[in-house]
């Protein structure tokens with residue numbers, strides 16, 4: 001997606017050769033026009049699939065997920081990072097390893113919102129080692145749902161999450177695939 005790649009080159013900040021900061025348009029301040037374009041790209045790339053629900057994880061996945069849900073007219077569920085005390089019903093949980101924070105944390109989704117027979121589109125802002133995506137897949141499966149696709153805004157192709165998930169048979173559509181960020185220069189895959 002050319003608009004996204006241009007924006008990454010213009011406003012993305014390389015923190016280390018592994019971590020990209022995009023908080024001026026995606027992760028903190030959000031550009032609604034860009035999010036709208038991102039959601040159009042997801043709907044067009046997955047136009048051959050039928051989904052009845054989107055699953056993401058708070059907080060950065062929510063904006064692209066909600067706009068895509070709006071376009072597809074389907075609900076959006078986001079996994080919560082700490083099981084809230086108000087979630088007294090059964091919940092599906094999974095653990096994510098965050099290498100940016102070098103720690104593990106749990107995510108939870110109320111069992112009310114994932115049902116057997118659901119066909120789920122997972123959306124997230126970044127794909128690095130695939131821990132967040134695998135946790136969302138696990139939550140979908142705990143509820144008897146099927147993951148029909150994974151939409152990623154920025155895939156860091158030099159980390160192995162994309163390779164692992166594709167080998168597991170998941171269809172991943174990444175709108176920008178970064179090949180390397182070394183030498184303070186961002187290089188895209190295609």
Ligand code: 5GP
Pocket residue numbers: 018019020021022027060096097099100124125126127128129130131132133161
């Ligand atoms: P993974 O679980 O695939 O290793 O990492 C994906 C998750 O970690 C995403 O949900 C995202 O929030 C965070 N993440 C991974 N890499 C980056 C990065 O380079 N920049 C930012 N801002 N977040 C990242």
